[in-house]
Amino acid sequence: MTGFIYSEKPIRIEAGDGVFLYDDAGVEYLDFGGSYACVPLGHDHEAVTTAVHDQLSQLTFVHASYPVDVRTQLHETLSDVAPAGLDNVWVCNSGTEANEAALKFARAATGKPKIVSTMRAFHGRTMGSLSTTWKKKYRGPYEPLLADVEFVPYDDSDAMADAVDEDTAAVILEPIQGEGGINPASAEFMETTREVTEEVGAALIFDEIQTGLGRTGRMWSCEHTGVVPDILTSAKGLGNGLPVGATLCRDWVAEDYGSHASTFGGNPVIAAAAHATLSTLRDENIPAHASEIGSYLREQLERQLGDDVRDVRGAGLMVGIEVKGNANALVRDLAMEHGILALTSGRTVVRLLPPLVIGEEEVDEVVEALSAVIG
Numbered sequence: 121m122t123g124f125i126y127s128e129k130p131i132r133i134e135a136g137d138g139v140f141l142y143d144d145a146g147v148e149y150l151d152f153g154g155s156y157a158c159v160p161l162g163h164d165h166e167a168v169t170t171a172v173h174d175q176l177s178q179l180t181f182v183h184a185s186y187p188v189d190v191r192t193q194l195h196e197t198l199s200d201v202a203p204a205g206l207d208n209v210w211v212c213n214s215g216t217e218a219n220e221a222a223l224k225f226a227r228a229a230t231g232k233p234k235i236v237s238t239m240r241a242f243h244g245r246t247m248g249s250l251s252t253t254w255k256k257k258y259r260g261p262y263e264p265l266l267a268d269v270e271f272v273p274y275d276d277s278d279a280m281a282d283a284v285d286e287d288t289a290a291v292i293l294e295p296i297q298g299e300g301g302i303n304p305a306s307a308e309f310m311e312t313t314r315e316v317t318e319e320v321g322a323a324l325i326f327d328e329i330q331t332g333l334g335r336t337g338r339m340w341s342c343e344h345t346g347v348v349p350d351i352l353t354s355a356k357g358l359g360n361g362l363p364v365g366a367t368l369c370r371d372w373v374a375e376d377y378g379s380h381a382s383t384f385g386g387n388p389v390i391a392a393a394a395h396a397t398l399s400t401l402r403d404e405n406i407p408a409h410a411s412e413i414g415s416y417l418r419e420q421l422e423r424q425l426g427d428d429v430r431d432v433r434g435a436g437l438m439v440g441i442e443v444k445g446n447a448n449a450l451v452r453d454l455a456m457e458h459g460i461l462a463l464t465s466g467r468t469v470v471r472l473l474p475p476l477v478i479g480e481e482e483v484d485e486v487v488e489a490l491s492a493v494i495g
């Protein structure tokens with residue numbers, strides 16, 4: 121038997137350019153799922169492809185134990201845009217690895233066993249990250265997972281305060297849950313979680329793999345509240361489509377992180393892509409554009425979909441529309457009838473994570489198409 125272990129969609133994509141993808145018959149699709157938030161600058165962005173081509177022609181690989189200019193530049197740019205205090209950078213190849221490292225670092229630095237996560241959380245699919253992921257569908261076939269993980273209801277400050285104790289190594293949290301239904305946390309929940317982790321010396325981990333890199337209108341979504349974690353993870357859009365993840369942490373975590381490494385982590389070609397992506401996001405002030413166009417998108421959705429949907433929520437260009445019917449069917453109709461690619465988040469939420477460079481014209485097209493398929 122031969123087979124590709126992924127559920128495939130009935131569209132064969134051949135090319136990408138900006139906010140568009142093209143299939144093998146030349147049909148154009150507006151990528152409003154942003155390929156799972158992996159292309160904040162749009163497909164095949166020139167700064168990124170040029171940086172990658174240049175690096176490929178100079179040096180494809182040398183292990184991270186040898187300093188290389190492009191890797192140093194990436195470290196500097198990452199620390200420059202990171203929330204204050206998160207100056208230590210560990211680079212890997214994906215989101216789940218970034219969280220895996222965060223959990224390991226927290227256990228090593230605190231010497232404690234327990235991890236607190238939240239109901240409906242999604243933190244990845246390797247064994248450690250999966251142990252902090254909520255959904256039975258993802259966990260069930262692989263159990264038993266890590267012991268000592270407790271789940272509390274999301275955005276419930278009292279439950280968080282009760283769960284965090286002297287045995288707690290870390291709390292891991294998405295500032296807005298992505299896979300779990302686009303659920304934003306209140307500032308009060310973030311602040312309480314910061315307080316109770318500080319009280320017992322546990323590490324607060326923010327998983328900004330979906331919310332980070334300008335998606336919510338700030339470089340990191342924790343900037344909306346001013347709560348700074350001890351560890352912050354990033355991936356998805358960090359290489360504008362190339363595979364890279366990063367774990368940023370405070371000195372006290374980095375001083376005692378144990379022994380952790382990845383052969384391909386920070387490889388020069390991927391580092392070039394990530395450096396170009398981050399510099400472009402920062403220098404062109406793209407998070408501010410995401411904030412502005414995201415407000416326009418949510419306003420238009422609320423105005424035009426009105427009572428036909430249950431809720432429109434999110435921040436910046438991380439938007440969830442809770443529909444009355446089946447979100448999967450709507451997303452299929454959007455693709456097949458209107459050439460618009462979107463995502464779901466559970467059975468009832470249509471999820472939009474477009475490239476951050478979209479304009480009002482694309483927003484209007486998507487809102488009109490959504491009106492048509494929902495109506």
Ligand SMILES: Cc1ncc(COP(=O)(O)O)c(C=O)c1O
Binds near residue numbers: 216219243244
């Ligand atoms: C919040 C969050 N954390 C972690 C992950 C895992 O990232 P990856 O698929 O790169 O392993 C994802 C992926 O969807 C995510 O949304």
